[in-house]
Amino acid sequence: MARGVRGSGGSAGGLEVLYLHQHFSTPAGATGTRSFAMARALAARGHAVTVACGRYAGAETGLDGPFRSGRREGRVGAFRVVEFAVSCGNAQGLAARAGAFARYAARASALALSRPWDVVVASSTPLSVALPALAARRARGTPFVFEIRDPWPELPRAMRVGSPPLWFAMDRLADAACRNAAAVVALSEGMAETAAAHGADPSSVSVVPNGADLDLFGPQIVPWRPEAARPHEPLAVYAGAHGRANGLDLLLRAAALLRAEGAPLRLLLVGEGSEKPRLMAEAAAAGLANLSFLDPLPKPRLAALLAGSQIGVQCLAPVPEFAEWTAPNKLMDYLAAGLPVVAALGGRAARLLADGPCGIATPPGHAPALAGTLAALAASPARRAALGAAARAQAVRRWDRRLLAARFCGVVEGAAATPGAARVPA
Template sequence: MRIIYIHQYFVTPQEGGATRSYHLAKGMVEKGIEVEMITSHNKGFYDLRFIDGIKVHYLPVSYRQEFGFIKRVWSFGRFVKSARSFIKKLPRPDYFYISSTPLTTGLIGLWAKRKFAIPYIFEVRDLWPDAPIQVGAIKSPLLKKVLYALENRIYKHALKIIALSPGIAENIRKKAPQAAIHTVPNFVDLETFYPKEKNPILLKQFGLKNSFTIAYAGAIGKVNAVSELLDVAKIAQDQGKNYQFVVMGKGSETPALLQQAKKMHLSNFFYFPFGTKHNVSDLLSCADMAFISFSKHPVLKTNSPNKFFDALGSGKAILVNHKGWVFNLVKSEKLGLSYPANRTDLAFEKIDALAQNPDSLHKMQERSRSLAIRYFSKETAINRLLSVIDDKQFGKLTEDGVYILTA
């Protein structure tokens, strides 16, 4: 079987970030599937690399999280055009596996199906165009209409659809009831993320003390609400608490976040630049809780954030500020604490109580790791995806408890 895998933002664990496509493609290769990955990089030339059996084609299309709306649209369009031209040079695949975001990658699937009669499987990571519309990035009524029409067309013509959360699957089902929709959530590499004792060497390396610590490791964009962690840090500092608050990441809001921390004169806040998965694992080993946050937009309730699964694997208690399926998991499985968005005073009260109850904290941490092993390992996700691609060749898997938990 040959699959051309399309993902504009493909990265490896050594690069850091969202490594889902790397692990899924590697899992396909290990089961005998020939995989060619078409992606992009911020260089002015084409590059070809063989990464753990995956043939990765890097197209010269720049993209950065800091890009404004116009630059992003230009990047999305250029990637579609470049990918279509490049696909013509490749041997015919059995399937295209196309990952969003952005939604525009679906244009490649529509084109390939029409021109070559090759079916495509479409993976929906975030709900587009709902997400950019709700956060105010897209305001034009005409553009909204065009994008919704495109979304429905992509769903309609896909052989199968992979949703990253039950909420995403439910949303798609309302728009495309005839579609074959399967849920394959994000996952964790349990060999990279696992519980560790706080290491004095790592604590010293990060400049941290061996005290109660909350860490955020992920994107720092407008929708991530990372600044709420600063507000909690300020309350803790004002009350003389020896707690630490740590952020590792990058994004368009990084300068504003650091400026805000400076204005607040926080001595208990620490920032580290974006790192590899191993860097994130090291940081989480120095923390007691992981902060999972989004701004207050309904569409963000459906998100399947990588940082959540990394934290589960690392055996961390969870602090979440938004309702949705992650919130429901945290509540039903007793993984940590929740608070309404912007109610950082309430967040501090709960954190303060937990910090003084090590037994409760330890039980939350144990439950996080247990849940990761039972439902969110990369092996489980790979097997489920292979079953969706071809259940006759790879075996048919039934729905399991994770979807009951997160529905």
């Protein structure tokens, strides 16, 4: 099939795009929706897009039919979704997640080799998503875009998760992905530097950050507050994964300090992950009545919660590498919702919050600084309002997801036009 002309089921002028993201979700789910937004944008530009995903905890793929031979598929809006019966989630142990990554890579490789796609988009994490793209590149000469959402093995190595042999193997896979990709998309400048370190041509690397969904989050949303929140109690919300990398013990320590000071503030932790049962047990044992946990919320419900809250909280484990190598999507949700943000982070997030300013960064891992900042904001409605207005303004000015999606589409279209090896039968 010639580039620029679709195969069966498409129309002339568009591309056949295979978009590989194991953790894909529509906004009906409780996890990130970047791949949904980018696939929708590609389809709106006339391309035939197939998204291949697994069954991720908290995700909603938009499909509800039965699985046959371990897969189901159908249309979700303007694009096609193929969902494999491969379950994965943050609550799983390392071995179970590794097995899920391998099974998804195997099923996605078969799909990548099943037809002559014009371009493949491989969105990591997990890093194993590069395997199907590399297989299609080797067998058919199919160009691919490698998207780095979290740099692996840099982050696992920094957190001492895994072992040197595993990190070595992941290094080699990251090298292969970065060197063979027609284009690399990184979510931050720090991630772009890791791509170059793995051998990517710097001219092929584009930074396309996470964006803000200005329609889903914002002042137009009817607010909602959970029953645990008293009517006039300021709410400080953390919405995200409850894993080791998130460092949520810091929020428990801050809650204890706030309780001791009598600060009228409730910390609300929304999400799931392997650390959540332990965190809940420790909060209960410590009698932290000013801290509540909620299950993951669908994006529309989360938008209502943020509309009814007063502060967004960003937290990661105090790992120095997190300063430039992470780009949490929850931060974009807070900004779009017009919430002032308190982040126990340095680096990129701290610089972002200084713009406006739209929030306050505290030293990573420093509970007294975090508690003091939260207490001060809880006592100052005028300052919260000013920071929140600046947050929404920055979201509109810099992070509108529609504008970033257009940039992403340009990278994919450019990759499809990249001269490469001739197509050969699979």
